[in-house]
Amino acid sequence: MINTSDLSVKLIEEVREEYGSPVYVFDEGAFKENYHNLQETFQSYYPKYRIAYSYKTNYTPYICKKVLEYGGLAEVVSDFEYYVAKTVGYKDRDIVYNGPYKQESWKELIENDGILNVDNIQEAKRLFEYIKSNPDKEFGVGIRINIDAGQGYISRFGIEPYSEDFKYIIKEIQETGNLYLKGIHCHIGQSRGIERWQARVTEMLTLADALFMDDPPEYIDLGSGMFGDMEPVFRAQFNGGVPSYEEYARVVAKEVADHYKDETDDKKPWLYTEPGATLISRYIWLISTVISYKEVRGRKIAGLDCSFFNAGETVRYKRLPFHAFNQSQKYKEADFAGYTCLEDDILTTDYEGFFDIGDPVVIGNTGGYSLVFKPPFIQPDIPMVALREDDTLHLIKKGQTFQGILSDYYI
Ligand SMILES: Cc1ncc(COP(=O)(O)O)c(C=O)c1O
Incomplete structure (x- = not known):
């Protein structure tokens, strides 16, 4: 590099x-090399790992299309970003729609088996209404979990586990015949250190066990906030150190692999992370x-x-x-x-x-x-x-x- x-x-x-x-x-060759380094390092511990590229970080369509070619998912947080993903050729099943304000495209997304992570109770209610008015089709949804991984602030995103809102959403999902809980998602900003990732994965696996008692979820999405590869002059400014992909993979992908080691391959959940800065900066x-x-x-x-x-x-x-x-x-x-x-x-x-x-x-x-x-x-x-x-x-x-x-x- x-x-x-x-x-x-x-x-x-x-x-x-x-x-x-x-x-x-844009240095295309180096971008590709970094992408594959990250992917292969995680996959060496847990083969069912996929990158979901964070569009908000840089939605240049040419770059998004490269990610599509490499087999990555698109992580979008608005109808505009969803439109970019569709324009570069994404199918809904390879799009993750997160964020606190989803406009209209989530309907098209869930109709076509895309990944929707609900952020708040109002969004959940709109979703339940829509699903109940389409009883002939089966839908799956995910929840963005607001976890405390020791980040030192209360995030404004997602739903707190076991809160009233959370219990309501789980109950509605259980009681709505044509809806099931597909996966869980989290993301914590300003938390790139290895201990924060350790806490994140432990919290999420504990929650996955509590929520998915029969079979594992279809996916566990851990968001982003990893340090990427850096030039030495830049790296030197991070006093706490900059973990390598290998170090992240050992606490994240390996932990998921160990947790689901007794499951058959088809039952193991997909593990997603949503790198943005990590991939492109x-x-x-x-x-x-x-x-x-x-x-x-x-x-x-x-x-x-x-x-x-x-x-x-x-x-x-x-x-x-x-x-x-x-x-x-x-x-x-x-x-x-x-x-x-x-x-x-x-x-x-x-x-x-x-x-x-x-x-x-x-x-x-x-x-x-x-x-x-x-x-x-x-x-x-x-x-x-x-x-x-x-x-x-x-x-x-x-x-x-x-x-x-x-x-x-x-x-
Ligand atoms: C939900 C979500 N995923 C992924 C990212 C990308 O994070 P980063 O650019 O640190 O990799 C962000 C950034 O805010 C985010 O909010």
């Missing part, structure tokens, strides 16, 4: 020349250009033609891999600021290398929660090219146009 500072200058210049700046580059680079330089009371500030919105949310908490590909060594050391009028639009502070106006700057780890979070604030969004496995470049997302943005407004 290439590190940001080792990218080929020839490639960067080719991309800038053909597609302009700023621009994203490292494999998209943001190429940008230095447009200005100034010194203000000793502070050195370089301006870039991109903004922190393009780099994504992680840039606000950590130093992303950042490298200026310098030819002239004119300036040295600076804070690099984005094009917006926000004081905190800073892409990196105290960069130590050389640079000059017009130099390309590459920011790594910009694949997750970047373009999906980019508002049309001050400037339209930027294009993305795929660096394919045969080293050719291919445009996979056009830059937004002024006209495109204004087309939503009445003048």
Whole structure:
């Protein structure tokens, strides 16, 4: 896997020349390798494991289609994301629909044996009404469980086990002739450490045993929040350490395998996780250009033609891999600021290398929660090219146009 500072200058210049700046580059070969590493590591402990790619992290259709080709599920949380999944060719049975606000598509999904995880009681009531009005068909649903895995906050998602809402839902499922409980789901944000995963899997297996006394569930979906593979400069900032896929698989997939070791293969539940950042963050680079330089009371500030919105949310908490590909060594050391009028639009502070106006700057780890979070604030969004496995470049997302943005407004 290439590190940001080792990218080929020839490639960067080719991309800038053909597609302009700023621009994203999706490294297709490295994305595929990481995907298969994760999948194969989990499958080596528990073969009935499948990845459900989290669309909210980056729903670029070209990337979603790659996941479809690799045999992954689509994890969606809105009718819009469901539409993306269907547009790239997903069948409902390979779509997991989560989230606190599902609009209309859940009906089509459950009609066709898709995976629906109910988040709240109002959603459950709507679902029961729909199922009762379609008595000739059998439906299966899952529940998002609100678990306490020691994360230190009360999540707003899912239903607390054994609460009144939970008991009501289970009772309704048992009493509705054409409905059965298909599986259970959880996800805990900001909990990437191995102990949190250990707690998550233990809680969920205990609950699975209590809820599915005859046969195991069809699936146990443990959500996401694993660290992915990282560049050394980025990894070094995580003081608590960054577990490998092997370490995650040993506490998650192995535990599930041990738990169901006496079941026949067809009875063992599917194990899903829903990686987003884990799969995509490292494999998209943001190429940008230095447009200005100034010194203000000793502070050195370089301006870039991109903004922190393009780099994504992680840039606000950590130093992303950042490298200026310098030819002239004119300036040295600076804070690099984005094009917006926000004081905190800073892409990196105290960069130590050389640079000059017009130099390309590459920011790594910009694949997750970047373009999906980019508002049309001050400037339209930027294009993305795929660096394919045969080293050719291919445009996979056009830059937004002024006209495109204004087309939503009445003048
Ligand atoms: C239900 C669910 N699944 C998966 C994800 C993806 O998590 P990550 O990007 O940390 O892998 C999220 C992120 O918020 C989520 O809410």
